Amino acid sequence: MPIRELQYPVEPYNKVNRLKERANYALETIHQIVNSCPILHVSFQAPNSPFPVVLPMIGQMGSFSRPSADLGDVLDLYLHGYVSSRMMKIARSSSSGASSEGTGAAGAGEEAEAGLPLTVAASHLDGLVLALTPNAHSYNYRSAVLFGRATMVTDPAERLYAMELVTDSVVPGRWPHTRVPPNAAELQSTSILRVRIVSGSAKIRSGPPHDERGDMEDEALLDRVWTGVVPVHTVMGEPVAGGYNRVGEVPGYLEEWRKEANKDAEEFAREAAVKEVDSKKVGN
Amino acid sequence: MPIRELQYPVEPYNKVNRLKERANYALETIHQIVNSCPILHVSFQAPNSPFPVVLPMIGQMGSFSRPSADLGDVLDLYLHGYVSSRMMKIARSSSSGASSEGTGAAGAGEEAEAGLPLTVAASHLDGLVLALTPNAHSYNYRSAVLFGRATMVTDPAERLYAMELVTDSVVPGRWPHTRVPPNAAELQSTSILRVRIVSGSAKIRSGPPHDERGDMEDEALLDRVWTGVVPVHTVMGEPVAGGYNRVGEVPGYLEEWRKEANKDAEEFAREAAVKEVDSKKVGN
Numbered sequence: 418m419p420i421r422e423l424q425y426p427v428e429p430y431n432k433v434n435r436l437k438e439r440a441n442y443a444l445e446t447i448h449q450i451v452n453s454c455p456i457l458h459v460s461f462q463a464p465n466s467p468f469p470v471v472l473p474m475i476g477q478m479g480s481f482s483r484p485s486a487d488l489g490d491v492l493d494l495y496l497h498g499y500v501s502s503r504m505m506k507i508a509r510s511s512s513s514g515a516s517s518e519g520t521g522a523a524g525a526g527e528e529a530e531a532g533l534p535l536t537v538a539a540s541h542l543d544g545l546v547l548a549l550t551p552n553a554h555s556y557n558y559r560s561a562v563l564f565g566r567a568t569m570v571t572d573p574a575e576r577l578y579a580m581e582l583v584t585d586s587v588v589p590g591r592w593p594h595t596r597v598p599p600n601a602a603e604l605q606s607t608s609i610l611r612v613r614i615v616s617g618s619a620k621i622r623s624g625p626p627h628d629e630r631g632d633m634e635d636e637a638l639l640d641r642v643w644t645g646v647v648p649v650h651t652v653m654g655e656p657v658a659g660g661y662n663r664v665g666e667v668p669g670y671l672e673e674w675r676k677e678a679n680k681d682a683e684e685f686a687r688e689a690a691v692k693e694v695d696s697k698k699v700g701n
Numbered sequence: 702m703p704i705r706e707l708q709y710p711v712e713p714y715n716k717v718n719r720l721k722e723r724a725n726y727a728l729e730t731i732h733q734i735v736n737s738c739p740i741l742h743v744s745f746q747a748p749n750s751p752f753p754v755v756l757p758m759i760g761q762m763g764s765f766s767r768p769s770a771d772l773g774d775v776l777d778l779y780l781h782g783y784v785s786s787r788m789m790k791i792a793r794s795s796s797s798g799a800s801s802e803g804t805g806a807a808g809a810g811e812e813a814e815a816g817l818p819l820t821v822a823a824s825h826l827d828g829l830v831l832a833l834t835p836n837a838h839s840y841n842y843r844s845a846v847l848f849g850r851a852t853m854v855t856d857p858a859e860r861l862y863a864m865e866l867v868t869d870s871v872v873p874g875r876w877p878h879t880r881v882p883p884n885a886a887e888l889q890s891t892s893i894l895r896v897r898i899v900s901g902s903a904k905i906r907s908g909p910p911h912d913e914r915g916d917m918e919d920e921a922l923l924d925r926v927w928t929g930v931v932p933v934h935t936v937m938g939e940p941v942a943g944g945y946n947r948v949g950e951v952p953g954y955l956e957e958w959r960k961e962a963n964k965d966a967e968e969f970a971r972e973a974a975v976k977e978v979d980s981k982k983v984g985n
Contacts, residue, residue, distance in 0.1 A: 430750045455933075456824045456842070458742040460753040466714045467818035468848045468899075469744040469753040475840075534751035540740045545937070547955075550880045551868040552887040556759070558740070564752045584835040588931075596834045596922050603836040615752075625943035633945060638880050643952050645942040647872075647959065649739075653829070654932035654967060657974040659909035661917060664927040671831075675931065683938060690941040 423489055431564060431616040439694070441619040445489035448478050450561035450619055452488070452586065454539035455651075459496065461504065461535050461567075472504065476537070476612075477586040481575045494537060494563060494612040495570070495579040504567075504610070507533050532566030535612055539563075543689040545647040548626035549638055555626070557646060557689045561619040565612035579609045590670040624693035648686035652679055707773055715848060715900040723978070725903040729773035732762050734845035734903055736772065736870065738823035739935075743780065745788065745819050745851075756788065760821070760896075761870040765859045778821060778847060778896040779854070779863040788851075788894070791817050816850030819896055823847075827973040829931040832910035833922055839910070841930060841973045845903040849896035863893045874954040908977035932970035936963055 424442040425431065433440035441447070451457065460471045476496040480486035544557035570576050580599065581592045599607070626644050633639070653675045656667045708726040709715065717724035725731070735741065741760045744753045760780040764770035828841035854860050864883065865876045883891070910928050917923070937959045940951045 430747060430752055430754070455826050455840070456844075458744075458755060458822050458824070460742075460744040460755045460820070462746055462751070462753055463714060467746070468714055468820045469746055470714070471742060471744045471755070471820045471822040471846055473822065473824040473842070473844045536744070536752045536755045538742050538755040538757065540742070540757040542739050542935075545871055547872065547875065548879075548943075550883065550887065551864060551876060552883055552891060554868060554871065554875075554879075556739070558757070560740075560757045562755055580835060584838060587829055587838065588831065591831065591838075592835060595832075595838075595926055596916055596919070599834070599836055603834065607836060625941075628945075632880055635880070639945065639947050641948070642879055643940075643942070643948040643955065644946045645940050647940045647955070648938040650936055650938065651826075652934055652936045652967075654934065654970060656927075656929050656931045657909075657971065658927070658929040659832075661912075661923065662928045663923050664925070668927050671927065671931070683936075686938060687941065 423491070425614075425617045427618075428616050431562065431618045433618055433620055436620070436622075439620045439622055441621060442617070443489070443619075444491070444617075445487075446621075447561045447563065447617045447619045448488045448492055450541065450559050451476070451494065451537070451539045451563065452478055454541060454561075455587070457496070458538045458540075459504075459535055460538070461507065461533055464507070470504070475583055475587070477579075477582045479578070479582045481578050484578070492614070494565060494614060495582055496537075496567070496610040496612060497580075497583045497607070504533070532568040532613065535565055535567045537563045537565070537612065542649050543623065543686050544649050546622075546626045547647065548644055549628045549632040549635075549642050553626060553628045553632075555622060557623045557649075557686075559619065559621045561617060563612070563614050563617040565614040567610040567612045570609040570611045573604070575611075576604065576607070576609050579611070580607065588671060589674050594668065594670065621694045623689040625691060646690035648683075648690045650682040650686040652682070707775070709898075709900045709902065711902075712900050715846065715902045717902055717904055720904070720906075723904045723906055725905060726901070727773070727903075728775070728901075729771075730905075731845045731847065731901045731903045732772045732776055734825065734843050735760070735778065735821070735823045735847065736762055738825060738845075739871070741780070742822045742824075743788070743819055744822070745791065745817055748791070754788070759867055759871070761863075761866045763862070763866045765862050768862070776898070778849060778898060779866055780821075780851070780894040780896060781864075781867045781891070788817070816852040816897065819849055819851045821847045821849070821896065826933050827907065827970050828933050830906075830910045831931065832928055833912045833916040833919075833926050837910060837912045837916075839906060841907045841933075841970075843903065843905045845901060847896070847898050847901040849898040851894040851896045854893040854895045857888070859895075860888065860891075860893050863895070864891065872955060873958050878952065878954065905978045907973040909975065930974035932967075932974045934966040934970040936966070 423444040456473045457476045463470045478492040540560040546555040584592045707728040740757045744755045747754045762776040824844040830839040868876045
């Protein structure tokens, strides 16, 4: 664990301008939000279109050169490229000529300038915050955004590392309980992108509703409108065996993780309903 | 309800290229996915940055000119602009000069060319699909993407319509149970974007896992690996009253909706675990 908490540099494109008290630039906080998000939204500028491409993808942060790195360390984002053949094409073509496009925004060396510029968003909804007025309604949420440059991973060992990392992010310990390693055809058909992170930020809200003073002094209003938080969390239900399953009992590594994760998610949302976030302390 | 099901035009930027059998261009399907998604990811190209901006936002589709329009009709997307002051600035400035940028991608008239080009993504996770090999693992999911041009809503009646639409998308019937209408200060501080939709697409996967023939014939593998689906859904927990709440009982409109929505979500995920999607039939 680093002695001092690492923070992403605050650049014009990652600076949180509105509700700054909700902002957080700590690597650990941001990486935690990303790694616990089952669907990441990956955006990049498409050539010849005014509309950015946005793809829902599975991804996970890790470090191939130092697999024991913890969440607060400098990490890469690995994206599983199954759904994004367009992106792969652009990433391949931008790996070579990208440095000429350099806008200086990255503020980093040659290596950081190579690759397809990506923005990756991860958001969790933790609660519906119901106030006296529609204007004061809000969500409890944790959202993170990462900016980085993506290139195709070609090293076979790093590709295997990333496949295992991503598979085990869906169900911890699933990889060794399946038929591995992937065969040649599977390796060939699977594309992995590595995103070198340039910067990022997080925004977090938790706690009960707040209203304006004028409404708080309106006795009739206070007597009429229920105010509070509806905690929201994700649940993994009872596993449903597929048609060719022969294993009678759902395995322990899956059931124990599922129940634990459900319990944790419920407690997290419930705690977020009452406890104001101290954004300086999140992730410690 | 339209006599024939409306579909978005298939353009280069919204065409689903991979796993085409999961693609769906029906307005009703796409609008349903968007309107049931509590957090939308809104992306646009930022000036002077290679990284698109991605913002988590609340939004809802509707029709101000015909409020009784159903989900399968042509609708606008209203975005609540609270969190996106940067976007508002760009939307304001691009409302005037945008037509000169016209790429022809929209394939529509002058009006459609005005405004800030946005891509909006909505994704739901419905299950973890666990197969014999990591390569055949998947999610059950529903994802939609919309492409459109955003302008600020200035008409006071339309602004009120959108505020009520968005508030009631979070908790149906919440608007009339709060202090409304918004006062002058609230109206001034709330920005609403209207996105005229140019095109869109959805991608849906449901049903049990599938594996390659080679693995399906591996008896030892079949005896060893549990295969099936872990259904995933969102739960709204017991409401937690805030510090200044005085209403003893959680109101019926909130509790009935919450319990019903939880039940529906659980059933949906469980059904998605067993039933293959027929993408031609989704949303009918």
